[in-house]
Amino acid sequence: MKTIHPVEAIQQVTKGNILSPKGYKAAGVHAGLRYSKKDIGIILSDNPAACAAVYTQSIVQAAPLDVTRESIASEQKLQGIVVNSACANACTGDQGLKDAYEMRSYAAVQFGLAEHLFAVASTGVIGEYLQMDKIKKGIAMLEPASSGEAAENFEKAILTTDTVTKNCGYEAVIGGKVITMGGAAKGSGMIHPNMATMLGFITTDAAIESEDLQLALSTVTDITFNQITVDGDTSTNDMVIVLANGQAGNEKLSPAHPDWKIFLELLRKTSENLAKQIARDGEGATKLVEVNVQGMKTKGDAQAMAKTIIGSSLVKSAVFGSDANWGRVIAAMGRSGLTFNPDKVSISFGDINVLNKGIPVDFSEEEAKAYLEKKNIVIHVGLQEGEEKGTAWGCDLTYDYVKINASYRS
The missing domain is CATH 3.60.70.12 (L-amino peptidase D-ALA esterase/amidase)
Known part of the structure; x- marks a missing residue:
């Protein structure tokens, strides 16, 4: 059977x-x-x-x-x-x-x-x-x-x-x-x-x-x-x-x-x-963002890394502006509290590779912007610390988020 x-x-x-x-x-x-x-x-x-x-x-x-x-x-x-x-x-x-x-x-x-x-x-x-x-x-x-x-x-x-x-x-x-x-x-x-x-x-x-x-x-x-x-x-x-x-x-x-x-x-x-x-449906959100992290030593580390990235206000703001600023991603990783080798990190927005094993990639800004203007965004992060992977979900950070929460009680 x-x-x-x-x-x-x-x-x-x-x-x-x-x-x-x-x-x-x-x-x-x-x-x-x-x-x-x-x-x-x-x-x-x-x-x-x-x-x-x-x-x-x-x-x-x-x-x-x-x-x-x-x-x-x-x-x-x-x-x-x-x-x-x-x-x-x-x-x-x-x-x-x-x-x-x-x-x-x-x-x-x-x-x-x-x-x-x-x-x-x-x-x-x-x-x-x-x-x-x-x-x-x-x-x-x-x-x-x-x-x-x-x-x-x-x-x-x-x-x-x-x-x-x-x-x-x-x-x-x-x-x-x-x-x-x-x-x-x-x-x-x-x-x-x-x-x-x-x-x-x-x-x-x-x-x-x-x-x-x-x-x-x-x-x-x-x-x-x-x-x-x-x-x-x-x-x-x-x-x-x-x-x-x-x-x-x-x-x-x-x-x-x-x-x-x-x-x-x-x-x-x-x-x-x-x-x-x-x-x-995050307050004021225009995009769903998924972060996939692969290559961590433990499942917990991979999940924590993914959530750190998606929780970064700078990453969320870059996605809102359709800006392929991968520096925001690796900066968030750096303050995650997790140990990794920056020289082995790879980052992609969808299928567009922007960092390959610590080396910046010459990519098309126009293609990256077009991808980041979509309603569903996936950020892939590859490390070489282990075999485990983790995923987290969030949204972009928009002007409307501040407007909604500045007047929540009224």
């Missing part, structure tokens, strides 16, 4: 979203937290689901993270996630924690579930208290459904400065059953996570224990969500939650399962897709 490579086993779902897997509903409404846009959303599983989560590594963490951690720790199961935009409920002290608990409690009562089966998430302005009258009003208005419109309403309800919604879906045959996975995310600025992204939600109908799902998410996060950057700032509210309700009817997945690698690839593709959408 021919062995199927995990990558070949995955198929993208047309118009995939958080409701692509079996047994989920969602909704999003306008409750008045924002001027006119939707601002309260919910995801519900038909049954308690295995769950996993990763959170910001910032020392400053918002109240909803504490409440969600407590919910997951109770029985390692979740059935619902309620989310608000406009207010982060961060740096709000005891009152903020009380409000997050009340938000969870009200949602649980509204949908007839135990409190510990609900997670809560918030995004928006730091240092402002939740308007609990509007939070309750919004939760009471929610009517979860399994339609494409319901998924889109949820996606819109979680946005802040995002210009577009972010979603995807994939499927694969695992253990003779079709396993589907879908995702939704928000994030546009304050993106330089050390665990995940601003907010990400992934659903699957796979059967898997929470402990194994957590292992999978932690593994995948390091090479997807943790490899994007927009502006070098980590949020107080970063969180990704995965729900797995088992409705596909497969034999429970674990690292010992022969198709474990296919499940990991399913989660990796979903996470990478969402991560790249976030990077592409």
Whole structure:
């Protein structure tokens, strides 16, 4: 029997979203937290689901993270996630924690579930208290459904400065059953996570224990969500939650399962897709930038180098100006804290080689400029320190980024 490579086993779902897997509903409404846009959303599983989560590594963490951690720790199961935009409920002290608990409690009562089966998430302005009258009003208005419109309403309800919604879906045959996975995310600025992204939600109908799902998410996060950057700032509210309700009817997945690698690839593709959408929608961004680093001693070194390059304001500015200034790239590499021989470094913008083993290449500025004017840019960096490679994603740095963030609260 021919062995199927995990990558070949995955198929993208047309118009995939958080409701692509079996047994989920969602909704999003306008409750008045924002001027006119939707601002309260919910995801519900038909049954308690295995769950996993990763959170910001910032020392400053918002109240909803504490409440969600407590919910997951109770029985390692979740059935619902309620989310608000406009207010982060961060740096709000005891009152903020009380409000997050009340938000969870009200949602649980509204949908007839135990409190510990609900997670809560918030995004928006730091240092402002939740308007609990509007939070309750919004939760009471929610009517979860399994339609494409319901998924889109949820996606819109979680946005802040995002210009577009972010979603995807994939499927694969695992253990003779079709396993589907879908995702939704928000994030546009304050993106330089050390665990995940601003907010990400992934659903699957796979059967898997929470402990194994957590292992999978932690593994995948390091090479997807943790490899994007927009502006070098980590949020107080970063969180990704995965729900797995088992409705596909497969034999429970674990690292010992022969198709474990296919499940990991399913989660990796979903996470990478969402991560790249976030990077592409960076505040004021006009281009998605990918940095590929090859030839480092360890995977961690390669990933760190790639993220250092993509996080450089000078590299991002050069890309915005369509300037093939490879000096910005090697300068960023030099302050990465990683050891390498500059005389062995090669750099290319797309297929245009500009530095070859430490020696400048006579390249066409016109061709390089034309390439850098595209919407998707790839920077290749080759070293000769080892065999490992790493990839990171980001965006260009534009005038609009400053304009958006100079007036964020107004």
